[in-house]
């Protein structure tokens with residue numbers, strides 16, 4: 411069997427293991443953590459509350475991935491209709507706000523609609539960045555009061571510093587009629603790219619990996635410190651060194667690149683220009699479950715420290731002790747634009763204060779669980795540096811034969827299903843390379859598949 415190593419055991423690493431398993435290959439998987447799953451890990455605290463590493467739900471529309479995830483949890487999953495809302499200066503509009511102005515102060519509604527109508531009659535203007543896109547899509551008032559504020563909180567930089575190539579279906583661009591309907595009626599439709607989602611009944615989101623992790627030889631507590639692509643060796647912080655015939659990496663690019671022996675200075679410099687947010691997650695468990703009607707709430711006000719709240723007990727009853735409820739707050743920073751200094755626990759009291767200010771927590775609530783955790787890499791920031799820096803970094807990795815994948819290898823705004831598929835594609839690339847070198851250890855079937863895939867892409 412060719413010796414293929416997978417660095418990282420999140421969705422992307424698991425996608426790679428699954429693809430290799432399909433060819434009869436058992437890869438060796440490494441992770442720096444003492445647990446598998448990366449961003450899709452789940453933790454149950456002694457108090458009985460379970461939290462994922464950030465709010466995780468599965469809304470993939472790909473039937474193959476739906477089926478694979480369902481098999482992983484032996485068909486034991488919840489299917490829920492999504493309900494989202496927003497908090498803005500004491501008001502709780504439904505999501506997306508642009509379709510639900512009803513109930514906001516009259517002056518705000520009038521300004522938003524008149525600016526929106528004015529914008530509808532403007533000739534098309536060039537859009538150089540996300541700020542332009544927001545202004546032309548919504549008019550000044552709405553853009554400035556809502557998404558531009560949110561951008562500063564969530565992406566940690568101004569909208570004018572961002573491109574628009576990450577948008578996809580994420581921000582809904584309404585017609586004037588839709589805006590008017592939502593301003594007049596309290597029951598305008600919720601339009602969102604997610605309508606329903608699935609979540610494992612037991613064990614949290616990480617249960618979706620059950621099927622895949624056993625497909626590789628798992629090595630936890632193995633932090634990669636260097637990779638020698640010429641000698642095909644990976645070295646770990648614990649002193650272990652392993653050789654490889656092929657390597658798939660889901661390690662974040664700004665960490666991966668400086669580890670590669672012989673990497674040129676301009677590639678290291680490009681990797682430093684890649685920006686990503688850092689997230690402090692504050693996990694709170696209380697003695698009451700009727701906390702919110704929404705699965706997730708977006709917070710626009712800049713004097714409230716969190717950008718989003720999720721309520722894990724609403725995803726599966728097993729996520730909290732009976733009759734109790736849980737809240738997960740996301741507070742964003744980034745090394746490039748808003749560095750986080752301190753320890754995650756510093757934010758617990760601040761989050762609790764803000765939860766009380768907006769009325770989510772009541773004075774009578776008993777807080778049973780209060781924890782914090784740091785995600786050094788959260789959301790890729792699509793700033794103006796990203797595209798060029800990424801071309802340099804990916805070009806180099808292709809040259810030295812390191813197959814990158816996942817949210818922080820592809821360096822995209824990818825959901826779990828996309829990260830899984832990215833891992834499969836990266837494994838396919840490794841197989842392709844081995845086949846090109848005529849690796850006799852690949853099975854006849856594997857060689858056939860590789861040829862077919864190559865032919866198909868040609």
Ligand SMILES: Cc1cc2nc3c(=O)[nH]c(=O)nc-3n(C[C@H](O)[C@H](O)[C@H](O)COP(=O)(O)OP(=O)(O)OC[C@H]3O[C@@H](n4cnc5c(N)ncnc54)[C@H](O)[C@@H]3O)c2cc1C
Pocket residue numbers: 417418419420421422423440441442443446447448449450463464465466467468469632633634635660661662665689740785787788789815816817818819824825826827829
């Ligand atoms: C706050 C938040 C909420 C999200 N919500 C959703 C959602 O609701 N639905 C959805 O579909 N997607 C969601 N996503 C996206 C989803 O988390 C990602 O697409 C996916 O989990 C990324 O998987 P990955 O394997 O690419 O990366 P990761 O899960 O980060 O895996 C990378 C792995 O590499 C390991 N690693 C890193 N450095 C080293 C090293 N030096 N040595 C060894 N190992 C190393 C890490 O420990 C980790 O296990 C969310 C993401 C965030 C941040």
